[in-house]
Amino acid sequence: MRLMTTLGLAALIAASPVTFAAAPTSAPAPAAGVITVGHVNAVSDLLKAMQAEKMMRSITGSSRYATDAQRNTAYAKLEKVPPAQIYARLAYPLARTISAETATEMARFYASDYGKKVVYQMYNSGPSMREQRAPVATAAERKDMQRAAFIKASKALAEAQSAIRHEGFLLLQAIAK
Template sequence: MKYAVQAVLGLALVFVNPAFAASAAPVSTVAPAHVQAVQDLLAAMQVEKVLNGVAARSRYANEAQRQAVYAKIDKTPPADIYRRLAAPLTPVISVDTALEMTRFYRTPYGKQVIHKRYNSGAQIQLPGMRAGVAAEEQKERKRPAYVQASKALTEAEPAIDREAFKLLQQIDKEKR
C-alpha cells in the first residue's frame, strides 16, 4: 500500500510538472529561416538599444545597481541579443514582416529612421505645423507590402519590449 501511494504521487508529479517527464520537452515548430529573418530584423532595428531604454525605465535599489546593469548590457554582444530575442518573437513577427522591414531598415532612409528613433532629443511642434515628409518616405508609405509590415511591426512592439525586459532580467542575473 505504501509503495502504491508513492507511485501515484510520483505519477502525479510527472503529469502536473512536465519538468519531471522526459518526453514532455516542447518541440520547436518554428522554421530556422523564420528565426533567422527575425534575427536579421532585430539587427537592422538595432534592438540592442531597446535594452538600454528598458533599463532606463526600470527601477533599481541604487545607482550602483543601475550602472552594473548597463555595464552588463554593454558587455553583451549585439549578435547574442538578436539570437536570444529572435525565437520568442517569432510568434508575433511573421517572416514576411521581418523580411520587408529588414529591407526597409537597410535603405538609407530606413537607417535615418532608426537613427532618429534612438538619437533624437525632445522636439517641439507648434499647432498647425506639419512635419515635412521626404519623397523617399512618401514612396515607401505607398508600398502595400511596407504598409502591412509596418502595421504588423507596430503591433508587435509591446511584445518586443516585454521580451527585451525578460532578456534584461536574464542578463542581470548572469555573472560576467
C-alpha cells in the first residue's frame, strides 16, 4: 500500500506543472480584456497603414529556403493573396498582443504624411540596415510625436514587433502550403 501511495504521489508531481520560475519578461503582455470586433478592426487598420503585405514580402525574403526556386514559389503564392486578406488573417492573432488604443493611435500616425515616410523607410531602406535614418520631421510633426498617447503606443508597438513578425511567419507558412 505504501508503494502505491508513493507511486501515486510521484505521478502527480510529474504530471503537475512546475511554476517556481518567474514569468518571462521579454514577451509582450497580452492586451487586457475581451477581444471585440472593434479591436480586431483597429488592428486591421493598423496593419493596413503599416502596409503589412510588404512586411510579408520581407519575411519571405529573410526566411531560409533550401533553393531559390522554393523562395520564388513562396513569393508567387504570396502575390496571389490580396492585401485585405493578409490584414484580416493577421488582425485577430495580433489583437491579443496589440491593444485597441495602440492600434488606433499608431494607425493614425502611419496615415499621416510623416508616418507614410516612415513606412516607406521601413521597407525601402536600401542594402544596409545600419544606414537607416528616420525622415526629417517638421516642428508640428515632432510636437505630435511628443504626445503621451503616441509615446505610449509607440513603445507598445515596438514591444510587439517580435510577435508581429512571428504571426507573419506563421501566416507565410499557411500560405505556402
